[in-house]
Amino acid sequence: MIKRITSSWNLMRLLRFVMGIAVIVQGIRPGEHLAWIAGSFLVLSAVFNYGCCGSSGCPVPRSRKRQRVDGTFQPTQGV
Secondary structure (H helix, E strand, O other), X not given: OHHHHHOOOOHHHHHHHHHHHHHHHHHHOOOOXXXXXXXXXXXXXXXXXXOOOOOOOOOOOXXXXXXXXXXXXXXXXXX
């Protein structure tokens, strides 16, 4: 767990962390609880390197398999 937190910090991860801290600070001043939640999400996603901002965080489903028949591609059965 410690290795995941301390390794592979890149620009986007650092940016999420700094933005999360800024949102939390801006939420504390007027007492906005929603800003605390949003800022906490950004900070935690940066600290644990979790979320859609990382590589393969939001994978796109693969399309159906296709078979080549007579120079054209046709969908296979069952998938």
